[in-house]
Amino acid sequence: MQASIKYIRKELAGVYPKEEIEGFVRLLFQHLKNYQLTDLLMKADEQLSPEETEQIKTIVDRLKQHEPVQYILGETEFFDLPFQVNQHVLIPRPETEELVQWILNQYAGTSPTILDVGTGSGCIPISLKHKLPEANIWACDISEKALETAQANARLNDTEVHFFEMDILHPQLPEAFPALNVLVSNPPYVTESEKEQMHPNVLEFEPSGALFVPDHQPLLFYRALADFAKKHLSQTGSLFWEINEAYGEACIALLKEKGFSNVQLKKDINGKDRMIFATCSTI
Numbered sequence: 609m610q611a612s613i614k615y616i617r618k619e620l621a622g623v624y625p626k627e628e629i630e631g632f633v634r635l636l637f638q639h640l641k642n643y644q645l646t647d648l649l650m651k652a653d654e655q656l657s658p659e660e661t662e663q664i665k666t667i668v669d670r671l672k673q674h675e676p677v678q679y680i681l682g683e684t685e686f687f688d689l690p691f692q693v694n695q696h697v698l699i700p701r702p703e704t705e706e707l708v709q710w711i712l713n714q715y716a717g718t719s720p721t722i723l724d725v726g727t728g729s730g731c732i733p734i735s736l737k738h739k740l741p742e743a744n745i746w747a748c749d750i751s752e753k754a755l756e757t758a759q760a761n762a763r764l765n766d767t768e769v770h771f772f773e774m775d776i777l778h779p780q781l782p783e784a785f786p787a788l789n790v791l792v793s794n795p796p797y798v799t800e801s802e803k804e805q806m807h808p809n810v811l812e813f814e815p816s817g818a819l820f821v822p823d824h825q826p827l828l829f830y831r832a833l834a835d836f837a838k839k840h841l842s843q844t845g846s847l848f849w850e851i852n853e854a855y856g857e858a859c860i861a862l863l864k865e866k867g868f869s870n871v872q873l874k875k876d877i878n879g880k881d882r883m884i885f886a887t888c889s890t891i
């Protein structure tokens with residue numbers, strides 16, 4: 609049997625909602641055959657070659673197992689830039705694009721020194737460097753495999769970011785590390801008990817080390833980031849973090865306790881407390 613667009617729709621019906629299936633069809637055919645939307649309408653019955661059929665069948669099987677389409681294709685987009693993704697890095701989320709935009713709103717046209725902690729695919733520093741070409745951008749991760757992916761993404765997007773390996777819970781910086789204007793981070797923030805509400809495509813495929821914190825330490829990484837920020841942010845520096853919507857008030861309290869000023873929460877497009885900002889001093 610040769611596969612066609614119709615075959616995909618039929619095989620995935622009942623596994624995913626209709627709109628999601630159309631999203632897969634669009635991505636798959638754009639990736640495999642460079643088809644645009646009109647091609648999809650015209651060619652729904654087109655019989656694919658035996659090789660293409662094999663490829664499509666493998667992809668459909670993986671989708672049936674709930675593997676994210678971004679991992680299957682090995683690529684995604686963030687801030688209109690292409691990124692390679694694999695199971696060592698989280699798939700960049702639209703909420704994180706909002707975090708990047710928040711930084712850009714304040715730093716457009718300037719050349720800040722920025723560090724992203726827990727960079728994963730490198731989507732934050734690479735998109736920042738793309739929009740702030742004069743900025744001095746650093747990014748670290750605890751995972752060597754994630755750093756390899758981030759480095760590949762910096763090459764793919766022709767951007768210069770200084771990557772290094774670091775565990776924020778035991779920070780050790782490269783020599784001559786500069787004072788920072790911005791400390792950005794999207795650390796793990798989903799508590800273990802929130803796992804129950806998560807989809808199998810996240811739970812079974814995305815790296816758990818990038819997602820979860822113990823129930824009794826929901827602010828584990830934010831505490832470490834705050835201490836790090838105290839040491840390494842310049843007098844006028846600021847921090848921008850993505851947060852768990854349930855811990856907005858707790859993050860505000862933490863930052864105030866640590867002596868930060870101008871603490872502000874920001875909601876994401878879904879109306880959830882998703883980002884927090886603070887400065888070192890009152891000026």
Ligand code: GLN
Pocket residue numbers: 701703794795796797798810818819820850
């Ligand atoms: N927003 C992500 C999710 O819900 C979690 C990201 C994170 O833990 N930093 O899957």
